[in-house]
Amino acid sequence: MTAPTVLRFGVFFQGVNFSTVWTEPESGSQIDFESFRRLAQTAERGLFSAFFLGEGLRLREHLGRLHQLDVAGRPDAQTQLAALAAVTSRIGLVATQNTTYNDPLDLAHRFASLDLLSGGRAAWNVVTTDNAWTGENFRRGGYLDHADRYRHAEAVVVAAKELWAAWAADIADSPDADAWSAGAPSPTVEVDTGHYRARGRSRLPQSPQGRPVLFQAGDSAEGRDFAARQADVIFSAHSAFDDAQSFAADIRQRTLKAGRPADDVKIFPGQEFILADTDAEAEEKARWVRRKQVTPQTAIAFIENIWGTDLSGYDPDGPLPDIDPVQDVTGETRGAGFRAAQAKTTADAWRERAEAEGLSIRELVIRLNSGRGFVGSPSSVAATLQRYADAGVVDGFNITPWLVPSGMDDIVDRLVPELQERGIYPTSYEGNTLRENLGLRPLDSAALARRTA
Numbered sequence: 001m002t003a004p005t006v007l008r009f010g011v012f013f014q015g016v017n018f019s020t021v022w023t024e025p026e027s028g029s030q031i032d033f034e035s036f037r038r039l040a041q042t043a044e045r046g047l048f049s050a051f052f053l054g055e056g057l058r059l060r061e062h063l064g065r066l067h068q069l070d071v072a073g074r075p076d077a078q079t080q081l082a083a084l085a086a087v088t089s090r091i092g093l094v095a096t097q098n099t100t101y102n103d104p105l106d107l108a109h110r111f112a113s114l115d116l117l118s119g120g121r122a123a124w125n126v127v128t129t130d131n132a133w134t135g136e137n138f139r140r141g142g143y144l145d146h147a148d149r150y151r152h153a154e155a156v157v158v159a160a161k162e163l164w165a166a167w168a169a170d171i172a173d174s175p176d177a178d179a180w181s182a183g184a185p186s187p188t189v190e191v192d193t194g195h196y197r198a199r200g201r202s203r204l205p206q207s208p209q210g211r212p213v214l215f216q217a218g219d220s221a222e223g224r225d226f227a228a229r230q231a232d233v234i235f236s237a238h239s240a241f242d243d244a245q246s247f248a249a250d251i252r253q254r255t256l257k258a259g260r261p262a263d264d265v266k267i268f269p270g271q272e273f274i275l276a277d278t279d280a281e282a283e284e285k286a287r288w289v290r291r292k293q294v295t296p297q298t299a300i301a302f303i304e305n306i307w308g309t310d311l312s313g314y315d316p317d318g319p320l321p322d323i324d325p326v327q328d329v330t331g332e333t334r335g336a337g338f339r340a341a342q343a344k345t346t347a348d349a350w351r352e353r354a355e356a357e358g359l360s361i362r363e364l365v366i367r368l369n370s371g372r373g374f375v376g377s378p379s380s381v382a383a384t385l386q387r388y389a390d391a392g393v394v395d396g397f398n399i400t401p402w403l404v405p406s407g408m409d410d411i412v413d414r415l416v417p418e419l420q421e422r423g424i425y426p427t428s429y430e431g432n433t434l435r436e437n438l439g440l441r442p443l444d445s446a447a448l449a450r451r452t453a
């Protein structure tokens with residue numbers, strides 16, 4: 001039998017999102033630096049590999065009404081991480097940034113800066129972003145379709161890798177003015193994605209980890225193939241055991257096909273952990289957490305995602321709407337998660353379930369969100385994680401705390417020691433860089449500048 005995988009943790013500070021409960025006396029602020037600092041330092045005490053931030057470039061809205069939780073704000077991820085680099089020393093700093101709206105060479109330079117200033121702890125979670133209405137913040141009118149977004153994304157990432165590799169340290173360190181004036185320390189990098197053209201030079205040497213680590217989040221076949229060719233880590237939504245198993249098999253096969261060792265791309269699903277002294281207490285706590293997460297307005301916004309129309313007149317404690325989803329509302333007024341083709345099927349399935357189980361709108365949304373998460377005593381959750389480690393179906397979990405900033409305390413103080421005792425969690429940081437602390441292979445110069453046909 002092969003040795004179990006050593007699991008690693010990241011913490012995903014979700015900011016605006018209904019999965020964090022912001023209304024308890026213990027809840028912190030979504031925007032105060034103290035929340036980020038406390039969470040990151042607790043995670044670092046627990047030897048977490050990464051502190052992870054998502055990206056939302058626009059307040060989510062339906063038909064002109066803003067989502068309740070979004071108005072509390074979300075500071076830019078790279079800015080937050082630059083501040084956190086100063087008060088942490090080992091934990092990796094991962095910023096989600098989309099390839100669709102950023103200028104490629106500028107974005108690559110900002111990541112190189114964070115990587116250098118943090119001593120080799122930066123990572124970029126590459127997304128193409130499915131929030132069609134995000135586009136309004138940037139360019140009115142044009143919005144890339146799905147396949148184009150991935151073609152563009154790959155050209156952006158390849159250009160970033162070239163830029164990060166384009167610094168000849170031996171010449172940069174030399175006092176030879178001729179070599180400098182010929183531009184030799186930093187050869188020109190060209191980017192032409194079909195939608196965007198630029199030419200530039202690196203303005204920075206490489207960090208101790210060579211270049212920022214690349215995460216990828218995007219689940220379509222195009223997204224998975226893109227990750228298999230370009231990413232170091234996939235942030236997935238496939239955390240349930242059977243789902244994680246088939247996802248891992250799929251990604252490993254795609255990675256092999258891309259000409260890389262099957263385990264070259266690490267897999268980190270997002271996951272919620274709810275712990276208490278006993279399993280029964282944890283179940284009770286989970287029920288309480290779900291009710292806090294799904295407020296009446298959240299319940300309505302959740303079903304509006306599928307119906308695509310204003311449902312604010314419906315009672316969250318009443319039955320589901322008997323009208324059918326609006327099929328012709330464009331993505332611009334709809335939030336992430338909406339799939340036009342599935343709207344009617346999903347609405348029918350939800351109505352059927354609500355009727356069969358006697359559920360109100362809010363109760364149904366609570367049920368729909370109850371499947372995710374590990375719930376139990378620290379030793380039961382450790383036993384669950386042992387199964388994942390033995391089967392090698394994930395490399396770790398990106399934990400989404402339901403409470404900020406104290407939501408990592410019990411995981412670090414009670415779960416991590418159980419996992420260490422089982423030999424499935426690190427007992428110290430393996431190195432100083434994120435690449436080392438994720439167990440990634442060192443970069444060779446070919447990988448540093450990997451170009452893929």
Ligand SMILES: Cc1cc2nc3c(=O)[nH]c(=O)nc-3n(C[C@H](O)[C@H](O)[C@H](O)COP(=O)(O)O)c2cc1C
Binds near residue numbers: 217219
């Ligand atoms: C686990 C996960 C996390 C994501 N996080 C973000 C995010 O923080 N910001 C964002 O704009 N998009 C995010 N996305 C959406 C992706 O950008 C992408 O647009 C979307 O998944 C559609 O691509 P796909 O069809 O390949 O999945 C995320 C997707 C996944 C699967």
